[in-house]
Amino acid sequence: MRFSKLYAPTTKEAPKDATLPSHQFLVRAGFISQVGSGLYNFLPMGKIVLDKIRAIVKDEMDKTGAQEIQMGVVTPAELWKQSGRYGVFGKELCRLKDRKENEFVLGPTHEEVVVDIVRNRINSYKQLPLHLYQITTKFRDEGRPRFGLLRGREFIMKDGYSFHEDEASMKEEFAVMEETYTKIFNRLGLNFRAVEADSGAIGGSGSKEFMVLADNGEDDIVVCKACSYAANIEAAKRAKRAADQEAPEAEYAKFYTPDTQSIDEVATFFKISPFFTIKSVIKKAIYADKEAIVVFFVRGDDALQETKATNACGALELVDASEDEIKANGLFAGFCGPIKLPEHVEFFIDNELKEEKNLICGANEQDYHLVGVSMFNFKDSRYKDLVEVKQGDRCTCCGGEMYITKGIEVGHIFQLGQKYASAMGATFLDKNGKSQPFYMGCYGIGVSRLVAVMIEASHDENGCIWNKQTAPYLVDVIVSNIKDEAQYDFAQKLYSDLKNFGVEALLDDRTERFGFKMKDFELIGFPYALIVGKGLEEGVVELVERKTLEKKVLQKDEALNIIKELFA
RNA sequence: CGGGGUGUAGCGCAGUCUGGCUAGCGUGCUACCUUGGGGUGGUAGAGGUCGCAGGUUCAAGUCCUGUCACUCCGACCA
Numbered sequence A: 001m002r003f004s005k006l007y008a009p010t011t012k013e014a015p016k017d018a019t020l021p022s023h024q025f026l027v028r029a030g031f032i033s034q035v036g037s038g039l040y041n042f043l044p045m046g047k048i049v050l051d052k053i054r055a056i057v058k059d060e061m062d063k064t065g066a067q068e069i070q071m072g073v074v075t076p077a078e079l080w081k082q083s084g085r086y087g088v089f090g091k092e093l094c095r096l097k098d099r100k101e102n103e104f105v106l107g108p109t110h111e112e113v114v115v116d117i118v119r120n121r122i123n124s125y126k127q128l129p130l131h132l133y134q135i136t137t138k139f140r141d142e143g144r145p146r147f148g149l150l151r152g153r154e155f156i157m158k159d160g161y162s163f164h165e166d167e168a169s170m171k172e173e174f175a176v177m178e179e180t181y182t183k184i185f186n187r188l189g190l191n192f193r194a195v196e197a198d199s200g201a202i203g204g205s206g207s208k209e210f211m212v213l214a215d216n217g218e219d220d221i222v223v224c225k226a227c228s229y230a231a232n233i234e235a236a237k238r239a240k241r242a243a244d245q246e247a248p249e250a251e252y253a254k255f256y257t258p259d260t261q262s263i264d265e266v267a268t269f270f271k272i273s274p275f276f277t278i279k280s281v282i283k284k285a286i287y288a289d290k291e292a293i294v295v296f297f298v299r300g301d302d303a304l305q306e307t308k309a310t311n312a313c314g315a316l317e318l319v320d321a322s323e324d325e326i327k328a329n330g331l332f333a334g335f336c337g338p339i340k341l342p343e344h345v346e347f348f349i350d351n352e353l354k355e356e357k358n359l360i361c362g363a364n365e366q367d368y369h370l371v372g373v374s375m376f377n378f379k380d381s382r383y384k385d386l387v388e389v390k391q392g393d394r395c396t397c398c399g400g401e402m403y404i405t406k407g408i409e410v411g412h413i414f415q416l417g418q419k420y421a422s423a424m425g426a427t428f429l430d431k432n433g434k435s436q437p438f439y440m441g442c443y444g445i446g447v448s449r450l451v452a453v454m455i456e457a458s459h460d461e462n463g464c465i466w467n468k469q470t471a472p473y474l475v476d477v478i479v480s481n482i483k484d485e486a487q488y489d490f491a492q493k494l495y496s497d498l499k500n501f502g503v504e505a506l507l508d509d510r511t512e513r514f515g516f517k518m519k520d521f522e523l524i525g526f527p528y529a530l531i532v533g534k535g536l537e538e539g540v541v542e543l544v545e546r547k548t549l550e551k552k553v554l555q556k557d558e559a560l561n562i563i564k565e566l567f568a
Numbered sequence B: 001c002g003g004g005g006u007g008u009a010g011c012g013c014a015g016u017c018u019g020g021c022u023a024g025c026g027u028g029c030u031a032c033c034u035u036g037g038g039g040u041g042g043u044a045g046a047g048g049u050c051g052c053a054g055g056u057u058c059a060a061g062u063c064c065u066g067u068c069a070c071u072c073c074g075a076c077c078a
Helices: A020-029 A044-063 A075-084 A112-118 A165-186 A263-270 A307-312 A323-328 A418-421 A447-457 A487-501 A514-524 A535-538 A559-566
Strands: A032-036 A040-041 A072-075 A093-097 A103-106 A130-139 A153-164 A191-197 A207-213 A220-224 A230-232 A252-256 A280-285 A291-299 A317-320 A346-352 A358-362 A368-373 A402-417 A427-429 A435-437 A438-447 A474-478 A506-507 A527-533 A542-543 A549-557
Touching: A020 A032, A020 A307, A020 A447, A040 A044, A044 A153, A044 A165, A044 A447, A072 A075, A075 A103, A075 A112, A112 A130, A112 A153, A112 A418, A112 A438, A130 A542, A153 A447, A165 A191, A165 A207, A165 A402, A165 A438, A165 A559, A191 A220, A191 A263, A191 A402, A207 A220, A207 A230, A207 A447, A263 A368, A280 A346, A280 A358, A291 A307, A291 A427, A307 A317, A307 A346, A402 A418, A402 A447, A418 A438, A438 A447, A474 A487, A474 A514, A487 A506, A487 A527, A487 A559, A506 A514, A535 A549, A542 A559, A549 A559
Parallel strands: A191 A230, A291 A346, A474 A506, A474 A527
Antiparallel strands: A032 A040, A072 A103, A093 A103, A130 A153, A153 A438, A191 A207, A207 A402, A220 A230, A220 A402, A252 A368, A280 A291, A280 A317, A358 A368, A402 A438, A427 A435, A527 A542, A542 A549
């Protein structure tokens, strides 16, 4: 490609609202352009990069025996009603009607459609397992699109769905996918972790997220310093904590404690560590068909993890309860506790409080707390993992210290079980001739997001730094002075030799000055530039590596071979 | 969803508070000259219904009402 013909509108200035390097540089270097909130176009070089990432994903997927298909972007609402997600999915689900007032949905993911594809066509265990995948555009009407390609409304995702006769087969495929994803992200040269995750509304039992470690990530992940444990903070577990001081032994009693509503005030009043207090978090749980007040109890010095809490009570979401709602349910903000709670109020207690003694909690009475409280008389089903893991907590696997870091989710794999197949009546005959729903797995990769992630992980103050696997072109042959015929002739010859050898090369034949072309090279971030300039008179050219910006002087006749070796 | 901000030339902005003649600046773009190893320097140009609709006024980019779009912080993100 000749730069003079390439549509790559580069600019000195970044868009005013771009805050992340990946967003700024991808726009400035002419890879993408925004057309609306969360909507981006891929310009020629952006498309090349996107296709390269797509090709790597496809290559590794095909190797596992998964088969590529392509499902429609517009899907009938009827399928979503069958699975039950039409109501459950929130505003992110973009619903629309056709001229006949039939309802449709822009596919944010395709479990429903893929089940419809195999339903009544796969009838026997002999046809299983089967794995179908696609790499297509998805639409989720995000409440707040941001960060360029990292959180758009329209994006390109690889989504795969596997069908199995039993759980064992499903788990086998899950392991294959974990391995495959590892290969894909390794080929892309990314620093990532596979972490334990919450499954969210996609549902199912086990799920793992692939997180690229990056300062600008939106997710908090917990990582063990000593072993390989890593988890999304929504799912992270920790070893039970020990007390930080001796337990304050006391007989069970009610104390008058005016003006002590917060944990700090209670701890100060009783002169004890907040560790021995019980924090009550009162939430309103939203279910598909009702709302209810739910109270969560954790240690005073712990924080409630909202996703865990949502899962504990099976709600669609939790919102803060208003003062009126708290009062209406017979509760007293600041004086709430698990003992003598009004009977109709649902509650859950953190696992770490089970069978603990000598605790202090609210008495469910204005201005009173209870001391010497023991946690023995609650049903096991009340106890759930509710706490948010903190910096410095200990690992459940090895006891090592854990820390919290930021990550960008680039992949998520799920064991769905029979959830969708049951709901949608997709069954097959097993070895015993019995009809049963498929076991399913589903596996996603954010392909367009990866374009941004590559730059988030690899850039400097001058611009993008692409690696050989994803660069739009591998070598930028820069003609320093286009009017110098010797330079131009030599560069053109070298450029066509490189192309003939199969090295993707770009010839910067624009009538711009040297500095201008170098700035563009650095902004766009091709792995190498070959400068054909004033040194040519002495028989030399220069090779610049983008990553280090180091220049090497080469004899002009050896340049071709040296570049060939770089990409051999 | 809660709280802010912005909309004027391709891009980035000033002008609006305090209404007034032909709406400016930087950059980019076109032509010519100049320069030719780090976004050269110069001359001359093209390019704008001031987001949209309505209102007040002798007069609206500027004041009022409505509306749309974009965006920032936080919540949410299946």
